Amino acid sequence: MIKFKKLVLAAVATTVLAGTAYAQGAGKTIGVAVPNLQADFFNIIKQGVENYGKEKGYKVVVVDAKGDAATQVNQIQDLIAQKIDALVYIPAGATAAAVPVRAARKAGIPVINVDRNVDSDPGDTFIYGRSVAATTELGKWICEKTGGEGTAVMIHGQRGTTPEKERTEGFTAGLASCGIKISQHQWTERWAADEGNRIAQDMLQRDPSINIIIGQADGIAMGASQAVKLAKPNHKVWVVGFDGDPGALLAMKNNGTLDATATQQTWTMGKMAVDAVTDVLAGKAVPKDQPTDARVTTKENVDQFIKQHP
Structure with missing residues (x-):
């Protein structure tokens, strides 16, 4: 009987924790602006944000600039008009890269930069590979x-x-x-x-x-x-x-x-972006920089990365 009660309590605790995790993003929307989804690197980051974000209960809206900085500025203005709660931003180029950050800040929207930073107007945190x-x-x-x-x-x-x-x-x-x-x-x-x-x-x-x-x-x-x-x-x-x-x-x-x-730890960077969004929206402090390591890969060690991409 005691063992049964412990199992029930454990199941209830697991359900509560899962519900809490989901509630973190419930009713909130993450906008994701990427430079070019034809590139595997950006596509994997996008998928990482989408998959992990949905696990946390967020709605995720993705826009693809197709390599054009002016297009990206317009896309992010549209996301802001849709009243997104946070922006995960990979600038499409150095030109006009600060414009979306300023616009989001003016609207009270936190910005999580991934892979590329904006030196003049950095976001709330910068997630990148060394x-x-x-x-x-x-x-x-x-x-x-x-x-x-x-x-x-x-x-x-x-x-x-x-x-x-x-x-x-x-x-x-x-x-x-x-x-x-x-x-x-x-x-x-x-x-x-x-x-x-x-x-x-x-x-x-x-x-x-x-x-x-x-x-x-x-x-x-x-x-x-x-x-x-x-x-x-x-x-x-x-x-x-x-x-x-x-x-x-x-x-x-x-x-x-x-x-x-x-x-690079591409999947990990996508998940880190979602965690950064969760912390910022909860009013928690986030590090200015969140670096990840990249591992030199040759034919001798490539199998481990094919089996489990970081």
């Missing part, structure tokens, strides 16, 4: 594999965004540890495979001796790897990306078109 540390490690990995010899080029993400600046800094520092300098730089607008492919083709035509191509995101790097395949160089060309997108991890494992990346 890009400098991870790309420095990747640069040193390239040094080890090439013996510090070769011609390196870099295909950047969108100029002026937080990850673009930090990944430039990290990769440059890592390569400098063995004296490799970057001979060509080009920037993309959408961090996309087609841009990486086109730019890498141009780079390889200008200098067929290139043996290191750094893409600041996996999409860029995957496009570059196809350009290498098309060019058919008579030497090994090392292609390195960043983010640990599921498609890139599978390509690394199955056909070796990508040599290395750094796997």
